[in-house]
Amino acid sequence: MKHLLLVVLISFGMAVQAQLKTYPVGLHTGMPHNDDYTVRVRMLGGEWQDVFEYKVQVDLDKPQDASMVQFDMGSPVEVMVKKNNGTVREVSIRPLNNNIACRQVQNAVFFTLDKPQNLSIEFNGDRLHNLHLFANPMEEEVYSEEAEGVMFFGPGIHRPKDLPNNQIRIPSNTTVYLAPGTVLKAKLLVDNAENVRIIGRGILDHPVRGIEITDAKNVLIDGITVVNPEHYTVFGGGSSEIVIRNLKTFSCKSWSDGIDMMCCRKVLVDNAFLRTGDDCIALYNHRWNWWGGSSDITVRNSVLWADVAHPINIGGHGDPDSLTGEVIENLTFHNIDILEHDEDDPLYQGCMTVDCGDKNWVRNVLFEDIRVENIQEGRLFYVKVRFNPKYDKQPGNGIEGITFRNITYTGVGENASLVQGLDKNRCVRNVVFDSIMINGVKMKHLKGIIKNEFIEDIEIK
Template sequence: MECKKIIFSLGLLFSFLIVNAQLYTYPEDLRTGIPHNDDFTVRVRTKGGEWKETFEYKVQVDMDKVQDASMVQFDMGEPVEVMIKKNNGMIHSVDIRPKAKGIEYKLIENCILFTLDKPQYLSVEFNGDRLHNLHLFANPVQEEVYAQSEKDIMYFGPGTHKPADLPNNQIRIPSNTTVYLAPGAVIEAKLLVDHAENVRIIGRGIIYHSIRGIEITDSKNVYIDGITVLNPDHYSIFGGGSENITVKNFKSFSCKRWSDGIDVMSCQQLDIENIFMRNSDDCLALYNHRWNWWGGTNHVNVRKAVLWADVAHPINIGGHGNPEAEVGENIENLTFRDIDILEQDEDDYPYQGCMAVVCGDKNMARNILFEDIRIESIQEGMIFNIRVHFNPKYDKAPGRGIDGITFRNITYQGIGENKSVIFGYDNGRRVKNVTFDNIVINGEKVESTKDFLINEFVENVTIK
C-alpha cells in the first residue's frame, strides 16, 4: 500500500492542525515526556485571529551550573503576532536577540507583544537574564507530512518513543528511508545512519536525552530538516567519514561535558542552513581524522545560523588529524556566512575564539571564508583565534600550517575580551595570507593589527 502522504495544498491535515490555517501549534495532549516550564506563557495568532496556546518546554543550558530555560515552537506561513507573559516577577527590560533581526515589541503590564513577518529563531530575555530565557522558534510550515509507517517510511507519531530493547539505545536507519518525526513526537534514542545512503530525517519532533542525537557514519546523501535535539549526553549531530549531508531548520540544546552541537570528522560536501545551536561545548566543530575515520574535511557551507556557546567555541576548525601520515590531512574550502554569535564563555584560554582555526596533528587549513558575522557578547574569550598549534591533551604533532583565511564584514559590540591571536608554530609551519576586510569593533573599523597578538611565524596579514 502506498504511503499516505498528505500535501497541505490539498487541505488534508492532521487532527492536531487547523484546516486552512497558516499557523500550526502542537496541542497539549501530544506533549508527553518533556517537562513544562512555567516561567512564561506564550500565545500566538495570525493577525486579527484567535490566540493559540503553545507549550513551554523546559530546556537545560550552561554546563558550568545547569539552569532551566524555556523553549516554544510553532510553524508559520504568514505574519503572526506573539504574546509573552512573564510569570515570575516584573519586567524591567527586554532583549530580543539576535539584535540584527530588529524585533520591536510593545510592553503591556507584564506582557510583551510583537509581530513576526517570517520564520526565525530568537532568544527573548527579561531583565538581563540569559540563563532562564525563552527560546522562540518560529518554523516554516512543513511541506511534507506523513500519517503512518509504510514502505521506506519510518513514522514516529505524537507521544514518547523509548525503545528499551534496542542495542545501545539506538534506532538504525537503513538506506532509502525517510524518517518522519511528527509534531509532538519525542524519541529517547539515538538515530543512527551507518553505511547507508539516501536517508531523510524530517518533521517537527524532538530527540530527547539520547547518547547522541543523530549519528551519520560511512554514509552519503543524508538530509535532516526541522528536528530539535534536547540535552543529549554528547553530540547533537555527529558525522564521520560521510559525504553529501544537508542540515536545515535544526535546533539544539546541550548542558553536559563534550555535548557539542554539530561535529564532523573526515566528511565532505556539507550544507548547513538556518540552525540555532546553544551548547556546552563547540556549537560547530570540523575535524579531520579521529577514531575510525580518515581523510580530510572539505566543501562545507554554513549559513543563516545562530550560535550560543555556553562553554567553548561557536566555531572550531582543525583540531584532530592524522599525525602518522607522511604528509597529513587538509581541511579546506569552508564558508561561514550570515551568522549571529550570541555568546562565547570559555575560561580556558587555549580554547577561546568565536572563530577558531587551530590546527594540530599535521593538519593544513586553507581557503576559509567568514562573512557577515555578528558577535553580540563575549563573557570570556576572544574574537579570532588563528594558530598552528600543538595541544598535548589531544595532538601527537603540531599542525602543518594555515593558508588563506578571509574575515569579511565582522562586527562586535563589547568590552573585556582577550586580544585575538595569530600564531604560527615555527618557520616550516606558518600562518599565511590572512585578510581582514571591514572588521568593526564598537562602531569603529579596525585599521591595523595593533590589537592582535601576532608572532614571528606569520606572513601576509592584510587589513582592508
C-alpha cells in the same frame, strides 16, 4: 454559482488557517513544562492559540532551566510572551540584527513576526532562564502512518525497548518522520547507508547522541529539535553530501557539542539554532575510525550560542602518522549570529577559531557577514598553528588563506585576538581582515592582536 463561491471561500479560509500551526500539548509526552512564561500566538487579527512551554537545560558551568516554544507559520503572526514571575524592567529579543520591536503591557510583551526565525527572548538581562522561540516554516511534507520507505513516529512519547546502545539504525532509502508533538528517547544511527531523510517537527529527548552519520552518503536532517543529549547533537564521520536544515538543539554536558564532523565532505548547515555546553560547530580531520581530510563545508543563516567553548572551531584532530598530513579546506561561514562565547581557559578561546594541530593543513576558509553580540570570556579571532600535547601527537603543518569579511562585534572585556604560527616551517599565511567593525570602530591595523614572527601576508582592508 453560489455553491461554487462557497466552496472557494471555505477553501480559502482553510488555506489561511493552515498558515499557523501549533503542536499537540506536550504534557502527555512526558516532557517537563516550564511555567516561567505563558506564550500565545495568532494570525494577525485572529484568535490566540496557546503553545506548550518546554523546559530545557542550558549552561555547562551550572545547568539552568530555560524555556522553549515552537510553532509553524506561513504568513505574519503576532506573539504574546508573558513573564509569570517578577517584574519586567527590560526585554531583549535576540539576535538583535532581526530588529524586532515589541510592545509591553504590564508583564507581557507583544511583537509581530513576518517570517520564520529562531529567537531568544530575555527579560531583565537574564540569559540563563530565557525563552527560546522557534517559528518554523510550514511543513511541506507530512506523514500520518508507516509506509514503504517511511519510518513514522506520531505524537506522544516513544521509548524503544531492547535496542543496542539505545539507538535506532536507519537503513538506506528511508525517510524518518517525527510528527509535531513526538518525543523520541533514542539515538538515530545512519551507518553505511545512503539516501536517508530525517524530517518533521518532533524532538529527540536526552539521547546519548542525537544523530550519528558514519560512512554514509546523501543524508538530510530537517526541522527536528534535540534536547539535552549526553554527547554530540549531530556527529558525522567519513560521510558526504549531508544537509542539516532548521535544526535546533540545547546541551549542558561536557563534550555535548552541536555539530561535529570528522573527515566529511560536501556538507551544508542552514538555518540552525545551536545552544551548546561545548563547541557549537567543530570540523576536524582524522579521529577514531575515519581518515582522509575534510572539504566543501558551508554553515549559513544560523544562530550559534556557546555557553562554554567555541561557536566555531576548525582544524583540531588529524593523522599524526601521515607522511604529508591531512587537509581541511574550502569552508564557508556566512550570515551567522553568535550570541555568546564563554571559555575560561585562554588556550581554547575564540569565537572564530582556526586551531591547526596533528599534522593538519587548513586552507581556504571564509568567515563572512558574522555578527558577534557578546563574549563573556574569550577572543574574537583565533588563528594558530599549534602543538598541544593534550590533543596532538604532532604539531600542525600550516594555515593558509583565511578571510574575515564584514564581521561586527558589540561586546566589551574580551581578550585580544590571536594570529600565530608555530615556527618557520609551520606558518600562518594569507589572512585578510576586511571590514571588521568592533563597537562601531573599523579595524585599521593589527595593533592589539597577539602575533609572532611566523605569520606572512596579513592584510587589513
